[in-house]
Amino acid sequence: MVTAGPTYEAIDPVRFIGNHSSGKMGFALADELAKLGADVTLIAGPTAQKSNAYVKRIDVVSAEEMLNACTSIFSETDITVMCAAVADYRPKIIASQKIKKQESALVLELEKTVDILATLGKNKRESQILVGFALETNDEENYAKGKLEKKNLDLVVLNSLNDQGAGFKADTNKITIFNKALERTLFELKSKTEVAKDICTAILKIIK
Ligand code: C5P
Numbered sequence: 001m002v003t004a005g006p007t008y009e010a011i012d013p014v015r016f017i018g019n020h021s022s023g024k025m026g027f028a029l030a031d032e033l034a035k036l037g038a039d040v041t042l043i044a045g046p047t048a049q050k051s052n053a054y055v056k057r058i059d060v061v062s063a064e065e066m067l068n069a070c071t072s073i074f075s076e077t078d079i080t081v082m083c084a085a086v087a088d089y090r091p092k093i094i095a096s097q098k099i100k101k102q103e104s105a106l107v108l109e110l111e112k113t114v115d116i117l118a119t120l121g122k123n124k125r126e127s128q129i130l131v132g133f134a135l136e137t138n139d140e141e142n143y144a145k146g147k148l149e150k151k152n153l154d155l156v157v158l159n160s161l162n163d164q165g166a167g168f169k170a171d172t173n174k175i176t177i178f179n180k181a182l183e184r185t186l187f188e189l190k191s192k193t194e195v196a197k198d199i200c201t202a203i204l205k206i207i208k
Pocket of ligand 1: 063082084085113118133135147
């Protein structure tokens with residue numbers, strides 16, 4: 001199972017809170033895993049990316065829909081890579097009508113969404129492999145290692161917004177992978193297809 005893209009959290013019927021994730025990294029990973037012979041289900045947030053016919057795709061919009069899709073198939077999966085940029089907060093109340101412009105400022109109350117990756121980490125069987133991403137802007141390595149332990153991951157893939165050519169909309173990415181032993185592997189800036197291959201190689205190393 002692979003998750004990809006952003007989630008959109010509705011404010012009213014015409015507005016949402018979202019982020020700049022293009023879905024490119026997750027779609028490249030789904031492709032690469034399928035090429036290696038995996039039976040891939042791709043759970044995708046709103047994105048313009050096209051998936052290949054050999055990947056089973058489930059389209060979702062919100063973090064809650066992504067959570068439901070993930071939890072419904074997680075027990076059947078061997079490898080899960082959570083690449084999606086899931087919203088951490090959503091409006092507490094979704095207005096049923098378009099919110100009208102007012103003279104004063106508008107305050108939206110936000111509530112936390114469920115951390116899908118942490119939820120799966122809690123329910124993970126010993127034989128299942130769980131890979132998470134960390135996109136950080138500061139103190140990158142410590143946050144990434146913290147996520148690995150807190151969310152019960154087998155690998156965490158760190159990309160920093162400080163690296164040129166890495167991040168949301170680029171066709172390239174520069175990653176560092178940490179394994180459970182907190183060993184670090186640094187990679188060069190590469191196309192997201194090549195990065196996907198490196199992540200798959202790291203996953204295959206755990207299986208062997
Ligand atoms: O804690 P943080 O959001 O930085 O963790 C990023 C990782 O957790 C990514 O793998 C992302 O897909 C996943 N995540 C999730 N559900 C959330 C937030 C993050 O699955 N609500």
